[in-house]
Amino acid sequence: MNKKIETHLSDKLAQLAVIGMQEKKGNDIKRLDMRGVNATLSDYFVICHADSTTQVNAIAKSVExxxxxxxxxxxxxxxxxxxxxxLLLDFVDVVIHIFKTETRSRYRIEDLWGDAQVETYQSA
Structure with a gap:
């Protein structure tokens, strides 16, 4: 498949993940553009957190x-x-990370990818 078409699809998929997170009030939604980071396989990581396991699962279902x-x-x-x-949803070019609040604080996954361009979104 043409790389330009693949990039367009990964952009669209990442945006749809953000919408799914916003629908269920995901907190601190961030899209990390991994395309300029060495040794990464995915185009984007989309990350958010929630205060309960019920909400984590609801966000994942909404994204899917x-x-x-x-x-x-x-x-x-x-x-x-x-x-x-x-909870991790791997769409190959886009990887979705949905954390419980304290788990996100513990792992600080965004800090591991400091070279990525980060875009922040508000809940709907």
Whole structure:
């Protein structure tokens, strides 16, 4: 597939993830543009947190629904549904991280990717 088309699709998918997070009031939503960072495989990381495991799971479901509705895609891989502390949805070019508040504070994943361009979004 043409790299320009792939980039357009990853941009769209990342934006849909943000919308899904906003729908369920995800906190401190950030989109990290990983395209300029060495040794990364994904174009974007989209990150947010929530105060309860119920909300973490609701955000993940909302993101999956938004992406499927618009692009017909399901995650290639999912992690963390069992504990609800850190849920990961891997769409290959876009990786979604949904944390419980204290887990996000502990891991500080954004700090690991300091070279990435960061865009912050407010909840809807």
């Amino acid at each position: 629904e938004e992406v499927y509705k618009a692009l017909g895609q399901e995650p290639w891989h999912k992690e963390g549904h069992g504990n609800g502390e850190w």
